[in-house]
Structure formats: C-alpha cells, structure tokens
Amino acid sequence: MTARGGAAARFSRIEKARDPRQALTRLLPYLKPFQLALAMVLASVIIYTLLGLLGPYLMGQAIDRFIGGKDPAGLARIAVYMLVVYLLNNLFTAAANWVMARVSQQALQNLRRDLFEHLQALSIGFFDTHPAGELMSRLTNDIDAINQAVSQNVTSLLASVLSMVGILIAMFVLNAWLALATLIVVPIMSWFTEFIARYTRKGFRDLQRSLGGLNSVMEESISGQKVVKAFRRNESVIQAFRAQNDAVYHAAVYANTYAMMLMPLTNVLGNFFVIVLAGLGGWLALHNLVSVGMIATFISYGQNFVNPLRQLANMYNSIQAALAGAERVFEIIDTPPEVPDAPDALSLQTTRGHVRFEDVNFGYVPDTPIIKSMSLEAKPGQTIALVGPTGAGKTTIINLLTRFYEIQGGRITIDGSDIRAVRKADLRRKLGLVLQDTFLFADTVMENLRYGRLDATDEEVMRAAEMADADHFIRQLPQGYQTVLSERAGNLSQGQRQLLAIARAILADPAILILDEATSSVDTRTEARIQKALLRLMQGRTSFVIAHRLSTIRDADNVVVINHGEIVEQGTHQ
Ligand SMILES: Nc1ncnc2c1ncn2[C@@H]1O[C@H](COP(=O)(O)OP(=O)(O)O)[C@@H](O)[C@H]1O
Ligand SMILES: [Mg+2]
Known part of the structure; x- marks a missing residue:
C-alpha cells in the first residue's frame, strides 16, 4: 500500500480485506497460546445456549401442566427450575465473556508489541514513504477494529449461530406446523429490517466520511495556524469549515432518521410476528393440535431467533473491518526489516576514525x-x-x-x-x-x-x-x-x-x-x-x-x- 494523501482519502477507503482468509490465518496464531481458555469459552457458550433453549420450554410446561392443571406446588417447583436455568445461563454468559475479554486483550497486547517492535526495526526509507499519522492509525484504529471483533463478536457470533440451530431443531421436534410458520414469518421480518438497516448503514458511512473531512479541516487549521494567520486565511478556513460542518449536519440527520425508524419498525414487525403465531397457534389449539403453553414457548423461541439474525449483519461488518485492519497491520509486520547484521558481523571495538x-x-x-x-x-x-x-x-x-x-x-x-x-x-x-x-x-x-x-x-x-x-x-x-x-x-x-x-x-x-x-x-x-x-x-x-x-x-x-x-x-x- 502506498502513502495516502489527506484525511479525506483515509476515511473513504473501503473497509474490506483484499484477502480475508490470509488476514485470518495471520491473526489466528495470536490466539493459539490460549487454546485451553478458548475451549472453556466454547464449552460455556454451548452450555448457555442450551440453557437458553430450556427456558422457553419450561415456561410452556408451566402453562400447560401446572397452570392448566391447577397445580400450585408443581408451579412453584418449575418456577425454581426456571430461576436456576436463568441464573446459570447468565453465569455462563458472564464467564465466557470474561475469559474471552482476557484472551483477546492479551492477544492484542502481543500484536501491538509485535507491530511496535517491528516498526523499530524498519529502515529510515520505510518512514520516508509512510507518514506518521498513517502508522499511528495502524497502532490505534486498526488494532481497535480487531479488538471490537475479537472481544465481542466472536463469542456472540458463535452463540447466535448455535442458538439459531438449536431453536430450529427444538421447534421442529416440538411442533412442525408452528416451526414452519416461524420459518416463513421470520425471514420476511428480517428482510424488512435489513432493508431499512442498509440505508442506516450507508447513512452512517457517509457521516463517518464527512466527519473525517471536518477533522482534517480542523487539524490543518490548528497545526497550520501560524501560516493561516500570516496569510490572513482565517476567513477562508472558516468558510471551508462551514461547508464541512453543513455536510456533517445533513449526513447526521439522514443517518439518524433511518436509525430511529428502525426501532419502531422492528417493534411493529415483532408484534406482527406474535400475532401470526398467536393466530395460527390459537387456531391449532382450538382444533386440539397444540397446547397454549406450546404457543408461548414458540413466541419466546421466535424472539430469540430474530435477535441473533439481526445481529449477524452487524457482526459481519465488524469482522470485515477487523480483517481489513489486520491486513494493514500485517502489511507492516511483514515489511522486511532494515538489512540485518550479518551473523558474522564484526564488532567495532576501538576506533581511530579513519x-x-x-x-x-x-x-x-x-x-x-x-x-x-x-x-x-x-x-x-x-x-x-x-x-x-x-x-x-x-x-x-x-x-x-x-x-x-x-x-x-x-x-x-x-x-x-x-x-x-x-x-x-x-x-x-x-x-x-x-x-x-x-x-x-x-x-x-x-x-x-x-x-x-x-x-x-x-x-x-x-x-x-x-x-x-x-x-x-x-x-x-x-x-x-x-x-x-x-x-x-x-x-x-x-x-x-x-x-x-x-x-x-x-x-x-x-x-x-x-x-x-x-x-x-x-x-x-x-x-x-x-x-x-x-x-x-x-x-x-x-x-x-x-x-x-x-x-x-x-x-x-x-x-x-x-x-x-x-x-x-x-x-x-x-
Ligand atoms: N528521503 C529521500 N527520498 C528521496 N529523495 C531524497 C531524500 N532525501 C533527499 N533526497 C534528495 O536527494 C538530493 C540530495 O539531498 P540532500 O543530501 O539532503 O542535500 P543537502 O546537500 O542539501 O543536504 C535532493 O535532490 C533531495 O531531493
Ligand atoms: Mg542537508
């Protein structure tokens, strides 16, 4: 990669790794020393996902067997079970996140160390072609992008995929008709939200870009304030700033409008989903094909199914950004260092200075x-x-x-x-x-x-x-x-x-x-x-x-x- 000019160019770059798989294979060795901890994370994720599946099932049972059967003692018992399941679920979630945070921070610490130490080994010629600002951005922004993905999204991604698969299986085992209804409604919902979300993302990307432009106007006029004053250019700097400030305003309004529409829309669609399930379930219940408790279980499953689905798109972006960041970091780490000393290099002891x-x-x-x-x-x-x-x-x-x-x-x-x-x-x-x-x-x-x-x-x-x-x-x-x-x-x-x-x-x-x-x-x-x-x-x-x-x-x-x-x-x- 060659030197880029100006902050604007920096912000408009596409956040995608040219070779994501290569970036990933370079990144994985940093996690290797933590295999045991990662195995623990995986185990915890599996456990809390299964516990998550158990909760709605117990609720359905409570409704059908103990509320329907008017059994207060049984109800109390199952309430205790549910409480235990809920507590354990959160306990394992917290444990997985805690271990993952430690692992990812240690891996990032090592990556930062390698990057910085390699920078010290590079030749002066390298620094001629890589401006300080750009190198700083690798040490901070790019590492942070990797941080975001590794510390938060890896476990969530795993949990999301696992719980979606688990819910699908559980639904089909419990009631194929309701499972099918869920499978038809959920994709329509997520398609709608994704539609809006796409505009929101575009909006926030534009916002990022105009913020970048605003930053560079500010940065230049602050560090070049002497020149600005000497040539009496304050007025034109203010004009340039106003134009950028305006652009930020419009981009922010656009992005936030769509973002705000997203919430109510998701709620409406979520309710729509409940109505469909309740309607279909009610009809099946009237014909004694399904119990009321089962309907409750399914509504709960359905919601647990939608959430990960919605998160997947965000995670995808974040992981893309991380891989792009990793690629830029490894580009530096892979730059050959200054010509190393020959193994038989002489030590220059006393010098006369000839x-x-x-x-x-x-x-x-x-x-x-x-x-x-x-x-x-x-x-x-x-x-x-x-x-x-x-x-x-x-x-x-x-x-x-x-x-x-x-x-x-x-x-x-x-x-x-x-x-x-x-x-x-x-x-x-x-x-x-x-x-x-x-x-x-x-x-x-x-x-x-x-x-x-x-x-x-x-x-x-x-x-x-x-x-x-x-x-x-x-x-x-x-x-x-x-x-x-x-x-x-x-x-x-x-x-x-x-x-x-x-x-x-x-x-x-x-x-x-x-x-x-x-x-x-x-x-x-x-x-x-x-x-x-x-x-x-x-x-x-x-x-x-x-x-x-x-x-x-x-x-x-x-x-x-x-x-x-x-x-x-x-x-x-x-
Ligand atoms: N890092 C560099 N990369 C490319 N060209 C350079 C670099 N440093 C100096 N030059 C070029 O080398 C020539 C000699 O520069 P220099 O040795 O610094 O001159 P001076 O005699 O003024 O010290 C100049 O034409 C300059 O443009
Ligand atoms: Mg000189």
Missing part, C-alpha cells in the same frame, strides 16, 4: 542517482567540511555513513573495515550526530540530554551542557534541568534546541562527529562561543562538518565542495 568512501554510488529511488562514484577520505582526527548548494547531496553522504540507507555501489570503510560487515549498533555508537532539526522528547531537559548516554550521572550531563554553552540558558528555564519540554519542544528556540543536541553529542563522546548544519540556527555571537566548545569537542575525533558559514569551516583540514552528488573541488580553505 573513514574512507570508495567509489560510492547511491540513489533514494532506483534510477535516480544522488551520489555518483564518490571517493573521500578522512584520516583519524581530521575535520572534513562538506559544502555546496542545498540539495547537493551533503546530508545524503551522512545518511550513508550512518547506514540509514544502504549504498548501492562501492564501499565505505572505517579503520579498514567495510561498514556493512560491522554491527550497526557498534557503528552508530561511534558516530555522534548533530542535525539541523533536533528532535526532543516530551521529558525533562536532563533526560533529553541523557539520551546521549543513558548511564551518565547528573553531573556529567551538566558538564556536557556547559561545554555546549547550553548550561546558561537551561538554568534560566522555569525548573532548570527539570523543566519538561513540550512535544517537539515548542517552548525552546531553534538555536537552543541545537545547543541541546550538541550537548547530547558531547555526552555520547563519539569517535566520529557529524555536524549537519548544526549551528545554522544560532546567531553569530552564540556560534562564536559554541565554536570554541565544538573545536574542543572535535579534538582527537574525526569530524564531518556541513555548514554554510565560513567561520565554521575555516579550520577544516579538507574542504570538500559537492554539487549534484559529485566532488567538484577540494582542498584547505587557505
């Missing part, structure tokens, strides 16, 4: 080369400045060194070993990355910095912040190092975020340092100050520095000018 690019070729998409036969060398401790226009391929070079993407030709070596033969975790531990766009987590400043090295003490974190010239502004934050940063760190300036990123890298103490426009968002005065810290940081490490300002690259050992993915010039600045 980096060589040999004839490297790479393109993000096939047939669009971005890096062309590039050869580049950084001797241990050297600083290499990469300069060149935007889009030249500077960041791409870094992406290849970190193995965020795999090269397509040539090789990259560190201290002589091909980075493809080295464990990724080892490789990345040697690399310290400061990027232009710093991601900070919704946590304290202290913990955000400690991300660089999880076992660092508070003192070490603060020393790193001092070296990055970040300590000063951190102390001025409301709670200093304990200030919780907001999501995406909206409460810090770009430059401050970069200083935190630099501190994080200092803490990690990498052998090879990579600064990709790391100081582009700080003013020249601050830059001059961190420059000193950076120089200290770069001491004894191999560094790749991508920068626009001359001041940053002045001291580089080699300035490499890149354009269109090729080195067009190199040498020292002087």
Whole structure:
C-alpha cells in the first residue's frame, strides 16, 4: 500500500480485506497460546445456549401442566427450575465473556508489541514513504477494529449461530406446523429490517466520511495556524469549515432518521410476528393440535431467533473491518526489516576514525542517482567540511555513513573495515550526530540530554551542557534541568534546541562527529562561543562538518565542495 494523501482519502477507503482468509490465518496464531481458555469459552457458550433453549420450554410446561392443571406446588417447583436455568445461563454468559475479554486483550497486547517492535526495526526509507499519522492509525484504529471483533463478536457470533440451530431443531421436534410458520414469518421480518438497516448503514458511512473531512479541516487549521494567520486565511478556513460542518449536519440527520425508524419498525414487525403465531397457534389449539403453553414457548423461541439474525449483519461488518485492519497491520509486520547484521558481523571495538568512501554510488529511488562514484577520505582526527548548494547531496553522504540507507555501489570503510560487515549498533555508537532539526522528547531537559548516554550521572550531563554553552540558558528555564519540554519542544528556540543536541553529542563522546548544519540556527555571537566548545569537542575525533558559514569551516583540514552528488573541488580553505 502506498502513502495516502489527506484525511479525506483515509476515511473513504473501503473497509474490506483484499484477502480475508490470509488476514485470518495471520491473526489466528495470536490466539493459539490460549487454546485451553478458548475451549472453556466454547464449552460455556454451548452450555448457555442450551440453557437458553430450556427456558422457553419450561415456561410452556408451566402453562400447560401446572397452570392448566391447577397445580400450585408443581408451579412453584418449575418456577425454581426456571430461576436456576436463568441464573446459570447468565453465569455462563458472564464467564465466557470474561475469559474471552482476557484472551483477546492479551492477544492484542502481543500484536501491538509485535507491530511496535517491528516498526523499530524498519529502515529510515520505510518512514520516508509512510507518514506518521498513517502508522499511528495502524497502532490505534486498526488494532481497535480487531479488538471490537475479537472481544465481542466472536463469542456472540458463535452463540447466535448455535442458538439459531438449536431453536430450529427444538421447534421442529416440538411442533412442525408452528416451526414452519416461524420459518416463513421470520425471514420476511428480517428482510424488512435489513432493508431499512442498509440505508442506516450507508447513512452512517457517509457521516463517518464527512466527519473525517471536518477533522482534517480542523487539524490543518490548528497545526497550520501560524501560516493561516500570516496569510490572513482565517476567513477562508472558516468558510471551508462551514461547508464541512453543513455536510456533517445533513449526513447526521439522514443517518439518524433511518436509525430511529428502525426501532419502531422492528417493534411493529415483532408484534406482527406474535400475532401470526398467536393466530395460527390459537387456531391449532382450538382444533386440539397444540397446547397454549406450546404457543408461548414458540413466541419466546421466535424472539430469540430474530435477535441473533439481526445481529449477524452487524457482526459481519465488524469482522470485515477487523480483517481489513489486520491486513494493514500485517502489511507492516511483514515489511522486511532494515538489512540485518550479518551473523558474522564484526564488532567495532576501538576506533581511530579513519573513514574512507570508495567509489560510492547511491540513489533514494532506483534510477535516480544522488551520489555518483564518490571517493573521500578522512584520516583519524581530521575535520572534513562538506559544502555546496542545498540539495547537493551533503546530508545524503551522512545518511550513508550512518547506514540509514544502504549504498548501492562501492564501499565505505572505517579503520579498514567495510561498514556493512560491522554491527550497526557498534557503528552508530561511534558516530555522534548533530542535525539541523533536533528532535526532543516530551521529558525533562536532563533526560533529553541523557539520551546521549543513558548511564551518565547528573553531573556529567551538566558538564556536557556547559561545554555546549547550553548550561546558561537551561538554568534560566522555569525548573532548570527539570523543566519538561513540550512535544517537539515548542517552548525552546531553534538555536537552543541545537545547543541541546550538541550537548547530547558531547555526552555520547563519539569517535566520529557529524555536524549537519548544526549551528545554522544560532546567531553569530552564540556560534562564536559554541565554536570554541565544538573545536574542543572535535579534538582527537574525526569530524564531518556541513555548514554554510565560513567561520565554521575555516579550520577544516579538507574542504570538500559537492554539487549534484559529485566532488567538484577540494582542498584547505587557505
Ligand atoms: N528521503 C529521500 N527520498 C528521496 N529523495 C531524497 C531524500 N532525501 C533527499 N533526497 C534528495 O536527494 C538530493 C540530495 O539531498 P540532500 O543530501 O539532503 O542535500 P543537502 O546537500 O542539501 O543536504 C535532493 O535532490 C533531495 O531531493
Ligand atoms: Mg542537508
């Protein structure tokens, strides 16, 4: 599946799995560990279905034998039986639902775990083509669709089918004429209700879609509020919202009108059914072909027959949605992970930081080369400045060194070993990355910095912040190092975020340092100050520095000018 554009497209997708059986066979292994519990559920369902059949029969007996026969003692006895049957029926229903809820929640917990852990193993390239919103929707909406079906509908479906079969058999055993009458009336009834229900469902689907449209208008105008205001588009956003709001109104009226018609109609038809049974039964009773109690039993059976029938359509939809959700979830779980480490992958122990690019070729998409036969060398401790226009391929070079993407030709070596033969975790531990766009987590400043090295003490974190010239502004934050940063760190300036990123890298103490426009968002005065810290940081490490300002690259050992993915010039600045 490819990336979809916009919320509207997301909501209009058809809720059907392309291959329902395949989705089911992928889902079933998640239930396998719970075979015993599921067997218990099945047993409970069978028991409560049989108890459900027994109730109406006992009622008929009570009418015929004990009310008709004027036997109060017998009536009291059968009333107690009925009470016991009723209690046991509900007890087993509750037990089945309780076990099923536990089983399904555990299975879903495992599925969520597998999905999330697999996401962590996927390559950066995967995230290029799958927007965060879409992935979030798999973890929440799709899993929830599966949840709905598994936790509620599997047992109900089983119980419905079982009780319908049971009722059919019981009816024919008890009285074939009344059974036939029921069999003729019930389908007509359910056809009528299904007819209305179809319009209701269509109505609610349309409602969903227009709600989706409304959501996307809201979402865009909230997250893009700065742009909306700057271009003075509030009025047109309001217009767009009004149109969508209107659509929601009309769709909701339509859907709810049909939904409300459904109830009375079902009641009327239900009464109609009772009348038919009572009429036919009465006629048979007058001719002594059937007892009054039997008629009561049948009316009760008939109602128990209609309910599951009506639920089946809903369950069908819910199960379809679940399978479609499962299909989307497994699509991710089945995406091959990042090229795994070779079993004989070397561990990169001590590193001097000798980096060589040999004839490297790479393109993000096939047939669009971005890096062309590039050869580049950084001797241990050297600083290499990469300069060149935007889009030249500077960041791409870094992406290849970190193995965020795999090269397509040539090789990259560190201290002589091909980075493809080295464990990724080892490789990345040697690399310290400061990027232009710093991601900070919704946590304290202290913990955000400690991300660089999880076992660092508070003192070490603060020393790193001092070296990055970040300590000063951190102390001025409301709670200093304990200030919780907001999501995406909206409460810090770009430059401050970069200083935190630099501190994080200092803490990690990498052998090879990579600064990709790391100081582009700080003013020249601050830059001059961190420059000193950076120089200290770069001491004894191999560094790749991508920068626009001359001041940053002045001291580089080699300035490499890149354009269109090729080195067009190199040498020292002087
Ligand atoms: N994830 C990506 N998928 C496809 N193309 C990309 C991706 N990232 C960058 N590119 C393309 O690769 C080229 C080089 O980009 P980049 O290395 O980021 O340039 P810069 O020198 O500005 O850092 C650009 O043409 C850009 O459009
Ligand atoms: Mg770049």
